[in-house]
Amino acid sequence: MSAIPEFHLYAFWRSSATFRVRAALNLKGLKAHELFVNLEAGEHLRPDFLAINPLGGIPALVQAGQPPITQSLAILEFLEELQPEPPLLPRDLHGRARVRSLAAMLASDTHPLLTPRIKKYLATQAGMDDAAWRAWQVHWFGTGLAALEQRLAREPQTGRYCHGDTVTMADVVLASILAVMRVFKIPSQNTPTIDRIMASLDALEAFALADPFRQQGAPA
Numbered sequence: 001m002s003a004i005p006e007f008h009l010y011a012f013w014r015s016s017a018t019f020r021v022r023a024a025l026n027l028k029g030l031k032a033h034e035l036f037v038n039l040e041a042g043e044h045l046r047p048d049f050l051a052i053n054p055l056g057g058i059p060a061l062v063q064a065g066q067p068p069i070t071q072s073l074a075i076l077e078f079l080e081e082l083q084p085e086p087p088l089l090p091r092d093l094h095g096r097a098r099v100r101s102l103a104a105m106l107a108s109d110t111h112p113l114l115t116p117r118i119k120k121y122l123a124t125q126a127g128m129d130d131a132a133w134r135a136w137q138v139h140w141f142g143t144g145l146a147a148l149e150q151r152l153a154r155e156p157q158t159g160r161y162c163h164g165d166t167v168t169m170a171d172v173v174l175a176s177i178l179a180v181m182r183v184f185k186i187p188s189q190n191t192p193t194i195d196r197i198m199a200s201l202d203a204l205e206a207f208a209l210a211d212p213f214r215q216q217g218a219p220a
């Protein structure tokens with residue numbers, strides 16, 4: 001049996017994308033030593049971190065002797081191949097496509113609108129104040145979740161979780177978005193299917209351990 005490699009994870013307590021990796025590591029029984037990158041202090045824009053990810057985004061997963069892996073979805077896929085059990089993708093081709101599609105609705109089309117660099121640009125270049133930023137957050141989180149809710153409510157593959165009764169990458173991404181919404185005290189509205197699934201996910205230790213407020217650097 002091959003030894004499990006040792007990982008370092010560049011992380012920030014309330015980062016949604018980092019939550020995904022934490023939850024996946026927990027689900028697969030893997031561990032990573034976290035290296036705290038303080039986004040509020042701009043540490044992700046320092047030359048040493050930009051050498052790891054020129055986009056200045058966390059997370060990055062590093063295995064000794066290997067190039068860093070950035071992009072949370074790529075990291076989830078890497079972990080899935082490294083440690084296939086328990087699987088975070090269904091066995092069937094169409095199921096895998098559905099899970100990846102659900103995950104991308106939030107990770108690719110929702111979350112990127114809500115990152116600190118977008119806030120910074122809108123504040124400095126477009127004069128957006130805190131109230132307008134909050135309205136922006138409510139709008140784009142709400143738009144993404146409403147679209148996901150429609151699919152989850154009408155598609156027969158939805159089960160206890162986003163896809164059947166087994167936790168998948170779609171659940172990991174969904175929980176990551178809800179985690180950061182909770183940090184910013186933004187409630188999800190009119191999403192009964194998502195609320196039901198989240199109640200099941202919240203009960204799982206792998207997700208509870210990834211909670212932003214349980215991480216290094218979180219406010220007491």
Ligand SMILES: N[C@@H](CCC(=O)N[C@@H](CS)C(=O)NCC(=O)O)C(=O)O
Nearest residue numbers: 015016017057058071072115116117
């Ligand atoms: N698509 C990337 C997103 C990475 C990203 O934007 N991470 C946020 C934290 S959740 C970040 O580091 N933002 C820094 C910034 O916006 O300046 C992923 O999934 O890993």
